Amino acid sequence: MQEFAPSLTFSTLVTTLRAAGCVFAEDEAELLLSTASGPAGLAAMLERRVAGLPLEHVLGWAEFCGLRISVGPGVFVPRRRTEFLVAQAVALARAAALAPAPAVVVDLCCGSGALGTALASSLDGVELHAADVEPAAVRCARRNVGGLGTVYEGDLFAPLPRSLRGRVDVLLANVPYVPTEDVELLPAEARVHEPRVALDGGGDGLDVLRRVVAEATDWLAPGGSLLVETSERQAARAEETVGSRGLVARVVVSEELYATVVIGTRPR
Template sequence: MPVPSSPLPPRAPQQALPFSAVVDRLRAAGCVFAEDEAELLVSTARDAAGLASMVDRRVQGLPLEHVLGWAEFCGLRVAVDPGVFVPRRRTEFLVEQAVALAPPDAVVVDLCCGSGALGAALVSALDAAELHASDVDPAAVRCARRNVAGAAGRVYEGDLYDPLPASLRGRVAILLANVPYVPTEEIGLLPAEARVHEARVALDGGADGLDVLRRVTASALDWLAPGGHLLFETSERQAAAAVRTVTRDGLTARVADCAERYATVVIGTRGIGAGSAP
């Protein structure tokens, strides 16, 4: 009769990376805020193996937010899936401008919504807003639907206004349009985190960076309510041309900026008596 084999000893759990080792690996990979990133990775990881995997992905150059699966934006934890545009902290300034202009029951539309961070943050600051959002990228739409679910928001897949319900025409109080505004020839100058790991459609604004914006402003009067506002982010050097685009299409325009956050926002307003575009 064969002799029974001895049972295998239990496998020892994988040893967690010491915090100092995480910091050292991140710093060696060029992460400027290595200690802060290490704290986020350690607090988010479910176990030692998960932490090791997260550190590996960050060291390989994935955006921190894609590694974590979320980004902090306007005090919210916003889900950010791989490949989806990561909401920038400077864009919180745009949301702050929108909050100051929006009535409590505003109808809000978030074009080029990406993760849905802007719309979700805005309606979280209002009492009874109605939120609609759209994006041409299916991955962004899936992500945004999770982020706006708590606000009963609706997200549509399609190009700018195309998928929006016709019933919204002339009713929109706040039109957020975080359009791509990087000139095509400058895409190659972006950090690899954006250039490699975010969808190009979320970055490329055409030859002068304003191609998508022109398409937004061309139809804005059709969708804005009287007194409604279009808000979008641009660069400081593009602001003058962006203002001309807004005014050409029938809106009054002003520029708000925040030097501390390097943020420039253009606000276009439909006059109370202004008709829709022909």
């Protein structure tokens, strides 16, 4: 195990991080310095980062939609590209919130709860429900969601209150969409340190999406929308899948964030 001096300078941090293969060594050094509780804590954080842990797991948080989202070992780290999905969801939730009752939002496969937290933080009066099958993710999501909503543990729709059926205005489902054979091609930070259930989407990457779509219409309110992230190469098949159960599907793309989102709306 590599040992570090109890006092580390910025220059030493940068040199050590760069030698470990960290491309943005200067930025990471600044984050480590600003987060560490002291010299011993800084040395421990550096050691974990050099060992290959994701920076966000080392820091204990990830920046997402301007928020610090708590993350930890075994929890999927929210990606910046997913901010595009949240932006689409905020617009839809804002329109739904014009009704007498607050918009009802469900965040499936919520992981750290980043999506639901960011959406609820952007609007007033959202009724937020989130769920994930991974106990570590649920614990993390409950810290992030706090008083903004309720987090349930279970598989997809199973743990949600039956009273939500037919009432959901915005259904966020950041389902895993990496084809099984491609999981081993992912960077080690994801492949080794994030739960496989949050990455592996089955043979063609759309297995979990199909399960969500199979029930989505029963949960969505008339005019309510399902939003899912996918890859550019899967977009056409994902759109077809979302539209296969009576939802009106469309694809929206952000070239800046390299993000592709499929939106399926239940007809009124």
